[in-house]
Amino acid sequence: MTKDAAGPPTATPPGAGQAAGAASSKSKRKRVPYLLLLPGGIWLILFYVIPMIQLAGVSLQEGSFQTGYEFTWAWQNYTSAFTAFGEHFVRSILYAGTATLLALLIGYPLAYAIAFRGGRYRNLLLILVLMPFLTPFLLRTLAWKVILADSGWVVGVLQSIGIIAENGRLLATGWAVVAGITYNFLAFMTLPIYVSLEKIDPSLIEAAQDLYSNPRTAFRKVTLPLSRAGIVAGTLLTLIPASGDFVNAQLLGNPQQLMIGNVIDSRFLRIVDYPTAAALSFTLMVAILLIVIPYVRAVGTEDLVA
Amino acid sequence: MPEVRDRDAAGGSEEPLAVALSGVTKRFGDVVAVDNITLEIGENRFYALLGPSGCGKTTTLRMIGGFEDPDSGSIRLHGEDVTGLKPYQRPVNTVFQSYALFPHLDIFENVAFGLRRKKVPGAEVTQRVGEMLDLVQLVGMDKRKPGQLSGGQRQRVALARALINHPRVLLLDEPLGALDLKLRKEMQIELKRIQNEVGITFVHVTHDQEEAMTMADTIAVMNEGRIERLGGPTEIYEDPRSAFVAGFLGASNLMKGDRKGTAVTLRDSSTIALPEGLAFGPDGPIQLGVRPEKMSLVATEAAPVGANSILASVVDVSFIGVSTHYLLRTSWGTEVVVVVQNLDDERHAAGSSVAATWLPQHTFVVS
Numbered sequence: 001m002t003k004d005a006a007g008p009p010t011a012t013p014p015g016a017g018q019a020a021g022a023a024s025s026k027s028k029r030k031r032v033p034y035l036l037l038l039p040g041g042i043w044l045i046l047f048y049v050i051p052m053i054q055l056a057g058v059s060l061q062e063g064s065f066q067t068g069y070e071f072t073w074a075w076q077n078y079t080s081a082f083t084a085f086g087e088h089f090v091r092s093i094l095y096a097g098t099a100t101l102l103a104l105l106i107g108y109p110l111a112y113a114i115a116f117r118g119g120r121y122r123n124l125l126l127i128l129v130l131m132p133f134l135t136p137f138l139l140r141t142l143a144w145k146v147i148l149a150d151s152g153w154v155v156g157v158l159q160s161i162g163i164i165a166e167n168g169r170l171l172a173t174g175w176a177v178v179a180g181i182t183y184n185f186l187a188f189m190t191l192p193i194y195v196s197l198e199k200i201d202p203s204l205i206e207a208a209q210d211l212y213s214n215p216r217t218a219f220r221k222v223t224l225p226l227s228r229a230g231i232v233a234g235t236l237l238t239l240i241p242a243s244g245d246f247v248n249a250q251l252l253g254n255p256q257q258l259m260i261g262n263v264i265d266s267r268f269l270r271i272v273d274y275p276t277a278a279a280l281s282f283t284l285m286v287a288i289l290l291i292v293i294p295y296v297r298a299v300g301t302e303d304l305v306a
Numbered sequence: 307m308p309e310v311r312d313r314d315a316a317g318g319s320e321e322p323l324a325v326a327l328s329g330v331t332k333r334f335g336d337v338v339a340v341d342n343i344t345l346e347i348g349e350n351r352f353y354a355l356l357g358p359s360g361c362g363k364t365t366t367l368r369m370i371g372g373f374e375d376p377d378s379g380s381i382r383l384h385g386e387d388v389t390g391l392k393p394y395q396r397p398v399n400t401v402f403q404s405y406a407l408f409p410h411l412d413i414f415e416n417v418a419f420g421l422r423r424k425k426v427p428g429a430e431v432t433q434r435v436g437e438m439l440d441l442v443q444l445v446g447m448d449k450r451k452p453g454q455l456s457g458g459q460r461q462r463v464a465l466a467r468a469l470i471n472h473p474r475v476l477l478l479d480e481p482l483g484a485l486d487l488k489l490r491k492e493m494q495i496e497l498k499r500i501q502n503e504v505g506i507t508f509v510h511v512t513h514d515q516e517e518a519m520t521m522a523d524t525i526a527v528m529n530e531g532r533i534e535r536l537g538g539p540t541e542i543y544e545d546p547r548s549a550f551v552a553g554f555l556g557a558s559n560l561m562k563g564d565r566k567g568t569a570v571t572l573r574d575s576s577t578i579a580l581p582e583g584l585a586f587g588p589d590g591p592i593q594l595g596v597r598p599e600k601m602s603l604v605a606t607e608a609a610p611v612g613a614n615s616i617l618a619s620v621v622d623v624s625f626i627g628v629s630t631h632y633l634l635r636t637s638w639g640t641e642v643v644v645v646v647q648n649l650d651d652e653r654h655a656a657g658s659s660v661a662a663t664w665l666p667q668h669t670f671v672v673s
Contacts, residue, residue, distance in 0.1 A: 206373055207406035209393040211420035211471070221419075225410045
């Protein structure tokens with residue numbers, strides 16, 4: 001007993017047994033969070049960290065599918081990949097950025113309407129927002145192919161009001177890709193914004209009005225800042241996956257204007273040029289981080305806590 | 307009532323009332339929340355709207371603040387008709403029930419919110435926020451966020467945020483409801499002090515009769531969308547006039563009887579004398595009331611001459627410390643509560659027969 005209790009220096013004879021018991025339960029309590037982290041941690045290490053390291057290794061290999069690849073610190077993979085496909089990077093970021101902006105412009109009013117005007121139809125409206133997601137991604141995107149088809153009504157209407165030329169088309173243009181991405185990621189934008197808006201106590205808006213804010217000022221000074229966390233979450237959930245998306249560009253776009261996701265897809269699976277594909281993947285990741293980190297810092301959410 | 311009218315008159319009859327509601331009705335669907343209320347609140351008053359939940363007091367306050375529009379009737383603030391004006395167009399400010407502090411702004415910006423909207427210059431804002439935080443005793447808290455404050459401190463911020471705009475009327479919606487008892491008592495005194503200091507009309511909604519009595523100089527007791535009784539705390543306590551007010555404002559012993567002139571015959575044929583003030587009135591069935599603390603207990607045969615008394619037996623005795631509460635039952639089965647100060651050691655045991663006596667002037671009549 002005394003030996004056991006010798007560990008913690010404060011354990012003195014009178015309540016030695018109790019003190020030791022308390023100490024062991026204390027250390028047990030300290031261990032619990034780590035134990036809880038274990039399953040997720042193992043999952044992440046096995047299926048994220050290790051593949052990432054492997055991918056990093058692959059991105060520095062040299063060789064060909066026929067002769068086999070060899071690790072040679074081939075940094076030139078990065079420079080050549082970027083020179084060859086820089087245009088695709090720029091286009092990806094541009095498309096994803098535009099789609100994110102459009103999704104925000106559509107998703108925010110949508111979330112606002114559901115949260116503040118939805119009344120008892122709130123849940124129904126939320127289900128309607130999610131409904132398209134019950135059909136597969138591919139099918140939804142193919143549906144847009146029909147909507148934007150040259151003989152479709154959308155093109156017809158736009159032609160007749162002169163927004164696109166008489167023989168102009170939507171399919172196989174950047175706009176079709178942006179429209180597809182916007183649509184496919186709309187729920188990822190809408191739901192986090194809805195959650196942040198729904199949490200706002202209506203009496204805060206009344207308080208703002210009581211303090212001489214007209215509805216527009218009340219929105220700008222209270223509702224908008226309080227929904228910032230939702231906007232940040234929504235834009236990230238849209239921008240990040242949209243930057244790497246290749247389905248929309250492949251189905252709705254034009255083969256001369258592909259996104260970086262298409263290039264990585266074909267390098268990996270069709271051309272079987274693993275090093276370039278890996279280098280492109282890493283470059284895309286860094287590019288996204290370079291955009292996201294300053295964005296989160298600028299509109300950061302930490303001062304919303306407490 | 308006369309007392310109140312006098313004080314209103316002293317405020318100057320030419321000066322328009324701070325708040326005047328006339329014939330205001332508000333319905334929510336089929337429910338009539340406020341039923342044709344007419345209310346006049348003088349300048350520099352601490353006015354309480356008191357009543358149980360659902361009595362329409364909060365709706366009345368929200369209509370003064372502009373958060374609800376009345377279905378009929380008009381609302382005037384200092385003589386100016388504000389019916390239909392938006393909250394931001396009215397010279398009133400509100401302290402909300404849950405305080406409604408802006409969680410994304412620090413205390414300084416919360417308090418400065420109204421001044422910022424009115425485009426008050428920065429230096430003046432700083433100075434006025436400083437003065438306000440001083441008034442509500444929150445100096446040094448200006449950089450904190452509402453989430454970092456205690457309930458009582460948030461309450462003070464909400465008060466400062468409203469008062470800084472020099473509203474002509476301050477509306478308080480159950481401002482102390484979320485505080486614990488001790489803090490609530492402190493804030494009652496604090497609110498009264500602040501009202502004296504700033505000298506503007508406070509309209510205070512509460513369901514707590516003690517809170518209303520402690521702070522308000524005029525109380526409007528509301529029930530089912532109407533005002534049941536209006537007057538100073540003492541006046542409406544001593545003469546509640548309706549069974550609802552008698553029961554809601556403190557405890558009352560109510561007894562039915564038959565009136566003939568100034569005498570009322572109770573069910574056991576004993577007679578009660580009415581006070582002089584109630585000397586005139588129609589004969590017939592009547593309901594009387596006496597406050598428990600106005601009664602005293604004596605042995606059956608020792609009832610003093612000139613006092614009203616009823617005979618009853620003691621059902622239950624509880625010693626509270628400052629007083630002893632007796633639960634009595636009369637021969638016709640009515641329960642009577644008597645609160646006796648512990649001035650002597652005399653106690654009446656449960657089961658004993660006693661006479662509960664009181665002075666005629668402590669009798670009131672309810673409808």
